[in-house]
């Protein structure tokens with residue numbers, strides 16, 4: 142068990158592509174760190190550098206206090222779970238899990254004992270003699286975990302281990318991996334592009350964009366105080382609504398509506414005053430928008446909005462709206478999907494909301510939950 | 523649809539595939555089955571082809587062949603020639619495929635090697651035979667190089683001394699035939715997922731362990747099917763041997779194909795030649811059945 146420390150790690154591929162730029166990250170002993178970001182942001186590259194499958198262009202990398210930059214993968218005392226699982230089709234589950242012990246020349250009895258132990262933890266005992274081709278997706282996933290666990294490594298590295306599973310199994314395996322990690326207490330770095338996995342599994346989450354680290358924090362802190370508009374838009378589902386508005390005195394105005402800000406908002410963000418009379422980006426999460434005709438929305442200020450479509454999910458309604466403001470792109474390529482062509486905002490209403498598609502409504506918003514960003518730099522104010 | 527129409531439709535559907543197959547079936551029967559059956563017929567006749575009213579000979583010709591020491595020598599030579607060829611085709615093909623697939627070798631060099639290694643495949647058997655006759659001539663390149671290196675003391679008559687002739691033709695055949703293995707294994711290698719090797723790297727596998735535990739098991743289906751095919755083909759090689767040694771000297775390179783040819787066209791003993799051909803057919807058939815069974819089992 143060990144901590145993993147990355148200092149000023151850079152990665153430039155052969156074609157001069159800068160995949161990772163000045164990455165600083167320290168993962169504590171026993172911590173479960175999630176590395177998240179949109180597709181192509183360099184998550185796998187970062188993980189593969191830690192594993193030693195990819196050369197580090199510059200910077201220092203220490204695992205358990207040892208500088209591993211020039212070490213081959215096998216000497217780094219890490220285990221990796223691949224997105225494809227990389228199970229050997231010609232070997233049984235037992236042989237797959239025992240592979241590293243066999244390579245190390247461990248006697249058969251010892252292999253048997255250790256694999257049986259692991260199979261018990263992972264509920265694979267009855268499958269030890271099957272070939273991977275005869276297993277279900279979730280079982281294969283567990284075999285891949287077993288193969289990583291067998292050596293008791295200092296750190297686990299996992300690259301999107303759940304992305305090949307269907308939605309339901311993914312939820313189940315999410316919980317299984319989390320509890321397994323707690324039980325084993327092994328430092329784990331887990332790559333995903335799914336922000337739900339990021340929010341639910343990790344002790345801390347590192348958000349990466351275009352090879353640059355944006356923010357590392359607990360899921361709660363990422364959600365409550367994102368450092369910039371990108372993190373704000375990336376964390377949370379559906380994404381935070383981001384709009385441009387003008388700050389006039391203590392009122393936020395855009396088009397035909399205005400939102401009065403309370404003093405507390407300025408007390409919490411001393412910098413906000415200096416934007417008076419200027420443009421500012423404000424953000425509000427879908428869950429902080431309410432139907433003003435319901436009890437829950439009564440106490441908030443309202444703005445006019447037009448409902449364009451509704452997704453009724455049973456437990457809640459995802460309501461697509463159009464408000465009189467210019468939407469700001471957070472820079473998250475996945476966020477665009479949340480918006481249709483005619484809508485520019487998304488709200489989560491309670492299921493007893495009676496709003497209909499096409500109707501004009503008053504949209505209540507909890508102004509204490511507003512986020513503010515600089516319109517140029519997109520940094521949080 | 524009336525019941526009548528429906529049954530008509532069904533009949534048409536049932537017959538259609540056979541209609542489509544019939545041209546190839548007819549051609550195969552005419553060009554392959556018919557000659558085969560004829561040859562089998564000849565092998566049981568006295569003075570087949572030569573006389574208009576041949577008499578039934580029973581197993582006489584088979585007995586004659588089994589009593590002929592040259593037949594047994596040929597069978598042994600064929601086995602040696604074939605086994606050595608297949609084993610070395612596989613080994614050389616594997617080594618070259620691994621080299622061509624390695625990303626440690628400069629890509630330009632790799633492309634040049636790829637063309638170079640595949641060259642033997644572009645020549646027909648006759649040209650290969652001529653090339654090796656020239657190379658292995660007593661005054662040829664091979665002798666002069668080996669003598670300069672001090673490996674041999676005097677000029678060796680590779681194709682014309684009984685001690686070396688069989689090895690020499692086998693060597694030429696190995697040279698001519700490895701590209702099939704190389705190309706097939708290379709395709710197989712490129713199909714092995716990269717993360718198998720990465721997972722093994724992390725688990726601490728050495729290069730030879732990756733070869734034994736991942737590469738070879740992954741290539742096994744290709745190795746087995748190509749080996750069987752190569753075995754079947756190599757058993758029947760004729761032009762290479764005929765042109766280099768003609769089966770000599772003193773039967774030292776006589777294989778089943780040259781033995782049969784000589785029976786037919788030197789001794790004009792067509793019946794006995796037919797019997798010999800049937801024996802070759804039976805051996806090939808056995809191997810082919812084995813191959814088909816293997817293909818089905820997969």
Ligand SMILES: Nc1ncnc2c1ncn2[C@@H]1O[C@H](COP(=O)(O)OP(=O)(O)OP(=O)(O)O)[C@@H](O)[C@H]1O
Pocket residue numbers: 154155156158160178179180181182183184185186187334
């Ligand atoms: N071998 C390579 N040579 C050149 N560029 C590469 C190579 N591997 C990756 N890249 C580039 O580096 C960037 C980061 O790739 P990486 O695989 O780390 O992304 P990722 O965050 O894991 O994405 P995904 O979520 O799609 O897996 C991508 O733009 C990719 O095109």
Ligand SMILES: [Mg+2]
Pocket residue numbers: 184185186300
């Ligand atoms: Mg990736």
